[in-house]
Amino acid sequence: MKGHFITTLGFTVLFAGIASALYFPSPTSVRAFAPPQQEPVTSAPAKSPSVAKVRVIVIDPGHGGIDAGATSTGALEKDLTLLMARRLRTTLQSRLSATIVLTRDSDIDLTSEARAGVANNNQASLFVSLHTGYSPDKMASGSSIYVMKPDFTGGLSEPAGGRMFLPWYMAFRTNAAASQALAENLQKNLNQALPGWKFPIRFGPMGVLASATMPAIALEVGNLNNDANAKMLGEPEFQAKLTATIAEAIEQFAGGGRKQ
Numbered sequence: 195m196k197g198h199f200i201t202t203l204g205f206t207v208l209f210a211g212i213a214s215a216l217y218f219p220s221p222t223s224v225r226a227f228a229p230p231q232q233e234p235v236t237s238a239p240a241k242s243p244s245v246a247k248v249r250v251i252v253i254d255p256g257h258g259g260i261d262a263g264a265t266s267t268g269a270l271e272k273d274l275t276l277l278m279a280r281r282l283r284t285t286l287q288s289r290l291s292a293t294i295v296l297t298r299d300s301d302i303d304l305t306s307e308a309r310a311g312v313a314n315n316n317q318a319s320l321f322v323s324l325h326t327g328y329s330p331d332k333m334a335s336g337s338s339i340y341v342m343k344p345d346f347t348g349g350l351s352e353p354a355g356g357r358m359f360l361p362w363y364m365a366f367r368t369n370a371a372a373s374q375a376l377a378e379n380l381q382k383n384l385n386q387a388l389p390g391w392k393f394p395i396r397f398g399p400m401g402v403l404a405s406a407t408m409p410a411i412a413l414e415v416g417n418l419n420n421d422a423n424a425k426m427l428g429e430p431e432f433q434a435k436l437t438a439t440i441a442e443a444i445e446q447f448a449g450g451g452r453k454q
Contacts, residue, residue: 248448250293251286252313254323254402255279256412259303264328266418271326272301274427278324278415282437289441290448292319306401314407320376320444321410323402326427328418335392336417337384339377342366342403342410372409376447380413383443387435391416409447413440 255275257263263271276298283294297312298304313321327336344367366373377395384393403410415436416423426432 248290248292248319250295250316250318251290251320251322251444252295252297252316252318253279253282253286254297254309254312254321256323256325256402257303258298258301261303264326264418266328266424267421269418269424269428271328271418274326275324276301278433278437281433282322282324282440285437285441286444289445292448307405309402310405310410313410314405318408320448321403321406321408322440322444323410323412325412325414326418327414327416330419332417332420334417334420336414336420336423337391337393338414339381339384339393339395340400340403340412340414341373341377341395341397342370342406343397343399344370366404366406366410368407369409373403373411376409376443377411379447380411380440380443383439383446387439 255272255278257272257275259272261272263275265271279296280299283296286292286294293316295312295316295318297309309323310321312318327338329336374395381393381395384391400412403412416427418424418427
């Protein structure tokens with residue numbers, strides 16, 4: 195995954211690796227769906243959304259269009275993420291009574307803000323952005339689970355009016371604890387299902403997560419610079435196991451909600 199990061203105070207985008215242009219609009223306010231009196235989420239225990247509230251889950255296949263993402267011989271990240279997202283959608287539809295939406299279902303390029311906008315506009319309960327990893331070190335695992343860094347704004351305070359309206363780049367704060375809980379649950383399931391693979395949880399100023407108003411994570415799988423990893427990521431059997439594990443973690447986080 196290319197590093198879609200926001201720098202402190204300037205809100206510019208830092209491109210790590212082979213990066214493509216990301217667009218962040220001028221700061222505007224987004225509805226955070228939290229009462230002004232509510233204490234900051236980061237100070238409260240993480241809670242999973244109730245089954246009744248998990249109506250929409252948005253899956254984001256990373257990259258697309260002219261943005262191929264990471265590449266290896268015979269494999270493009272944008273193609274692998276779309277395959278995984280479609281499989282995950284099918285699995286979730288068979289397991290949960292929820293609407294599953296993809297940010298893209300074809301080879302198109304979207305900005306990070308547009309991807310989060312799909313989730314916000316559909317009032318999603320969960321947002322998961324899928325990527326494949328890449329490391330110059332062929333032996334590195336490449337896999338990670340990303341959660342938005344809590345203090346990427348450099349300690350800027352929340353607006354004086356409370357948390358009813360937050361600047362777009364602070365929207366993630368309303369569900370910071372829940373996002374971390376989702377990441378931890380996914381990490382546990384992936385480590386059990388894929389022995390030998392490591393999925394560390396990392397915190398960073400991720401552009402695709404910044405303006406999401408629901409629990410949101412980005413999952414990076416494998417290392418496309420490792421031939422064995424690249425081959426495995428393209429195998430239907432591995433994709434099926436991976437997406438079933440992600441779906442199981444989402445179902446657990448949502449508290450059940452299995453179709454009857």
